[in-house]
Amino acid sequence: MTTDERAVLGELFRFSIVGGIGFVVDAGMLYALLPFCGFYLARVGSILAAASVTWWLNRRFTFEARREMAAHHQWGRFLVVTGIGGLINFSVYSLLVASLPVVAALPIIGVVAGTLTALGWNFTMSRRHVF
Structure with missing residues (x-):
């Protein structure tokens, strides 16, 4: 494995850790906002909160x-980048919430599916x- 390949893998590992923290923020905000905004507006708010946290952590930790x-x-x-990723994430989430009653009952399933789909992008x- 070359030095460049190791560097990319290290960044991917750190990016994934930051993403895990972002996931907790995302899911926590979603559940905090659901009683006030409904499935879709709550998800927009949760994605924005997670994007803010992950940008700061990636700037300080992943790509320092x-x-x-x-x-x-x-x-x-x-x-811009995470906005497109957020659209990918939100589209998967929305499709699953709208089409699968189990996801409407447990929206965290949609959050996981959307997050994993957008990770590569x-x-x-x-x-x-960006970095």
């Missing part, structure tokens, strides 16, 4: 060695275009 860009520019790029695009 490549932090040349000003934070506000990086944040804007991150929002978010890592690749964050690595190439």
